[in-house]
Amino acid sequence: MKIVALKFFYALASSKRLAVGLMVYATFLVFVATLAQREIGVAAAQAEYFESFFCVGSLGPLKFPLFGGALVGLAAVVNILASGWRYVSGGLFGFGASVAHMALVLLIVSGALQYFMRVEGSLVLREGMSSDTIVVGAKEGAAGEPVKLPFSVKLADFSVEHWDSSSTPKSFSSRVEFSRGENRSEQVVSMNSPGSFGGWTFYQMSYGDGGRTSVLAAVRNPARLLPWLAVGATFIGMAIMFLPRLFEKGRGGDE
Known part of the structure; x- marks a missing residue:
């Protein structure tokens, strides 16, 4: 009986x-989460639908239970590993398929690692002010938790440009000075150009007090390179699978 159950x-x-089925369901989950983010925001929708095993979706007045993105990702890992063991054959093609399968697993696992290992907080500075503490987990109605950085950040200057005859900002940037002991670095952090120091990446979020205060997002993500590694390994696996066959067809055509 146990053997039959295991085979099933x-x-x-x-x-x-x-x-x-997982791909179709994941597409539907993204659709529901996209609709929900209009009501609860991007961060809340991500936590509700993609960082949970189970959740409750809604389409208008209709509410229904859903499998969350975490459970879908876990099922995808199991499916990739099991199908790789079942269908992958020997030879160069089979080796390439195995590499591609393992790369897909690494891509999914890297997403989970980034979720558990990623630290993200905010840093509010006035010109001339320095700080070595960010606030993590701050939400509306919650103050968040202070996290000490292994270095200090000083806002040397903040600049903002507006569109002509408008108060709408065109661009804004912060000139910041990072320092840790004798190691110092001055960088410009703008809307589309983050800065990095000591394993942390800083993004320009917003500003306040008429341009006298800069709000930076500080992110530490030790697993940030894993998705790139997984994509590269997937490409290598696909190349091992199909390039020899293309060359074989080319030689066959020449003959």
């Missing part, structure tokens, strides 16, 4: 239909 689970876990 293995067949289900490695099913191509399960892979297609």
Whole structure:
């Protein structure tokens, strides 16, 4: 009985239909979350639908239970591993397929690692002011938790440009000075150009007090390179799978 159950689970876990079903369901989940973000915001929608195992979706007055993105990702990892073991053959093609499968698993796992390892906070500075503390988890009605940085950040200057005859900002940037002991670095952090120091990345979020205060987002993400590694490994695996076949067809045509 146990063997029959294991065979059934293995067949289900490695099913191509399960892979297609997960992709279709993930598309639907993104659709529902996109509608929800208009009401609850991007961050709340991400936490509700993609960082949970179960959630409640809504389409107008209709509410219904859903599997969250965390559970979908876990099911995708199981499906990729099981289908890779079941369908991948030997030879160069099979080796390339194995590399591509493992890269897809790494891509999903890297998303989970970034969720658990990523630290993101905000830093509010006035011109001439320096600080070595950011606030993590600040939300409306909640003060957040202070986290000490291993270096200090000083706002040397803040500048903002407006569109002609308008109070709408065109661009704004902060000239900041990072210092840790004798190690110092001056960088300009703007809307589309972050700065980095000591393993942290700083983004220009907003400003206040008529341009006298700058609001920076500070992010530390030790797993930030894993998605790039996974994408590169996927490309290598696909190349190993299909390039030899293309060359074989080319030689066949020459003959």
